[in-house]
Amino acid sequence: MTNSRFVSYSLLLTVFFGVYFFSTISTAYAASNSVHLDSFPMKTLNNKASLQNGAKLFMNYCIGCHGISQVRYGKLQDLGLSKNQIKDNLIFNEKLTMASSILTSMSQDSKVWFGKRPPDLSLTAKSRSSSDGSGADWIYTYLRSFYKDPTQATGWNNTVYPGVNMPHVLWDMQGIRNAVYSEKDDGGTKKLIIDRFVFVTPGTLSSSEYDDNIADLTAFLVWTAEPEGQFRKRLGVWVILFLSLFAFMAWRLNAAYWKDIK
Numbered sequence: 001m002t003n004s005r006f007v008s009y010s011l012l013l014t015v016f017f018g019v020y021f022f023s024t025i026s027t028a029y030a031a032s033n034s035v036h037l038d039s040f041p042m043k044t045l046n047n048k049a050s051l052q053n054g055a056k057l058f059m060n061y062c063i064g065c066h067g068i069s070q071v072r073y074g075k076l077q078d079l080g081l082s083k084n085q086i087k088d089n090l091i092f093n094e095k096l097t098m099a100s101s102i103l104t105s106m107s108q109d110s111k112v113w114f115g116k117r118p119p120d121l122s123l124t125a126k127s128r129s130s131s132d133g134s135g136a137d138w139i140y141t142y143l144r145s146f147y148k149d150p151t152q153a154t155g156w157n158n159t160v161y162p163g164v165n166m167p168h169v170l171w172d173m174q175g176i177r178n179a180v181y182s183e184k185d186d187g188g189t190k191k192l193i194i195d196r197f198v199f200v201t202p203g204t205l206s207s208s209e210y211d212d213n214i215a216d217l218t219a220f221l222v223w224t225a226e227p228e229g230q231f232r233k234r235l236g237v238w239v240i241l242f243l244s245l246f247a248f249m250a251w252r253l254n255a256a257y258w259k260d261i262k
Contacts, residue, residue, distance in 0.1 A: 054220025175203030
């Protein structure tokens, strides 16, 4: 009887630890970037207007070099866009249909031009997760960290990804910034580090407006990495509630079963 009761309690513990394990396993992190990442404003993930604006920004500024091949144009209807809106505003090639994957329009020569083809961004929001922050934090910070650097082939550099080959395609919105350096003593060696940025050319948007637009673009890329992600999280809450109720009922049933057994 003691062994049977032990087995019953073990099953209950298995349910609880199983719920905990599967709710946290998805937050595994890759190697650290060793870079401070700003927190991505999560509220934009559930805002369809933000996601629609992010889709517009991606199609206007990013699709020329980067694709999101894991998503089809028709899937954009989940963002609240109609078929006509997608066809009229987001599909720029008459050969493409709602069933077509969202691919870059850049030719195969991009490998020759840049040394390698610009990456597909379908899973960037997942692949860039690290101990420094989520993939969303990385994208949000990266797109706000460009500055002019004449030593780079593109004329641009980035504090999150030093030496990046990507130019700052959103410079007209943010403006052009130069880095101001200061000296730091690193074990007896003088090292130049970026102290701050100064704008040499203002952008078409204010700093807060630019940050809001980057948050929208980041939210779209997070959605792209897992279009059913928000639904899965909402469903997960109900699953945990069900398992908790089941565990409670199993506990009371176990108590009722053994109460008359000495």
